Amino acid sequence: SKQRASAPHQGPTASGFPFPWPCDRCNFRPTMDALRLANSAFAVDLFKQLCEKEPAGNVLFSPICLSTSLSLAQVGARGDTANEIGRVLHFENVKDVHFGFQTVTSDVNKLSSFYSLKLIKRLYVDKSLNLSTEFISSTKRPYANEMETVDFKDKLEETKGRFENILADNSVTDQTQILVVNAAYFVGKWMKKFPESETKECPFRINKKMSHLCSRDTRSDINGDTEEKKSPGMLPGEKGLSDRSWKRLRDTFTDTKPVQMMNVEATFCMGHVDGINCKLIELPFQNKHLSMLVLLPKDMEHGSTGLEQVEKQLNSETLLQWTNPSAMANAKVKVSIPKFKMEKMIDPKASLENLGLKNIFNENASDFSGMSETKGVALSNVIHRVCLEITEEGGDSIEVPGSRILQHKDEFNADHPFIYIIRHNKTRNIIFFGKFCSP
Structure with a gap:
């Protein structure tokens, strides 16, 4: 008993x-x-x-x-x-x-x-x-x-x-x-440092104002910039938005604040959370005693931070499922994440x-x-x-392949609100728990 x-x-x-x-x-x-x-x-x-x-x-x-x-x-x-x-x-x-x-x-x-x-x-x-x-x-x-x-x-x-x-x-x-x-x-100091030369000022998207205008299915470009780039559901011959114009249109209808964005390309452990359209990445600190795990929605919903659905589904069981090593794999990733002090x-x-x-x-x-x-x-x-x-500081970015490596390069661009935890890896206890919504 x-x-x-x-x-x-x-x-x-x-x-x-x-x-x-x-x-x-x-x-x-x-x-x-x-x-x-x-x-x-x-x-x-x-x-x-x-x-x-x-x-x-x-x-x-x-x-x-x-x-x-x-x-x-x-x-x-x-x-x-x-x-x-x-x-x-x-x-x-x-x-x-x-x-x-x-x-x-x-x-x-x-x-x-x-x-x-x-x-x-x-x-x-x-x-x-x-x-x-x-x-x-x-x-x-x-x-x-x-x-x-x-x-x-x-x-x-x-x-x-x-x-x-x-x-x-x-x-x-x-x-x-x-x-x-x-x-x-x-x-902390990262196991794989973020090169300071790659840190740039970028807009951090706080919330979306008019999501119905911010769809990749938009049939016409802005400023006449069009491409023969098909979006899901488009008919043959229709023209969609180029990546450059899509980003410009998206940012036009989004509240933003400037932030110093750190960037690095390396191998990290990543996962995708089914049902809530989120990515998860583990960023280890030196010696791997601690790790920062970041949960990032794919995008924001209309008039929101994009985290509402994640918070609704979040409980102790789902957190353990999402962060389970078996649900993640090593991948070559371009990571962009804000430099911040909170x-x-x-x-x-x-x-x-x-x-x-x-x-x-x-x-x-x-x-x-x-x-x-x-x-x-x-x-x-x-x-x-x-x-x-959270700064760029860390060790040399030496690649140590894991047991499973996805060869294609993925992107993890935390330019909008995300949830993060800093975990003690030996005992797997959460030292810090946070949500970053605004610089």
């Missing part, structure tokens, strides 16, 4: 932690596989919530930071509060949640020697709560340096100064009891409540008796700040 790791009081100790350490090695792979699936499901759930708030805006967050911090809070939760966290984070089938997070954190922290990667995952607790020794000992090893007591009441300004450039105004007060602070920063400060509290995380924020309903005997303890706020920079 399945044991519910989401309720710490049901575990093998009062704190629910799987002592003695280390965990039984025979459970290592099932635990990590189950945790990967849980983290992916939570990432997709939160992504869709954030997209609802900003349907045509840029989205970026670090799901691994949030899930780790909430998992730490769960160690001190009991009853419905613990169960609620487990449901939202999809921990039902994860036997050793906290051991799994210790493993992921250890693996990801090692990447700082290869990349400019910094993940801050902190749970700050006011010292007046008098944390139980059991809670402190239970979190010390799996969440080393991720839990700290501070003085929100008597030394508020001094405490706020420690979070400079992270906290928003009024996010911390003298009434704050528990605070989750996440900050994530990443600048910084986002999000308040995920409302989104988490919409997903079902309600008791944890309500001092009249929350149960943190595994953390402190103080009554009415609740999570006061969640601060989440992320910075991601």
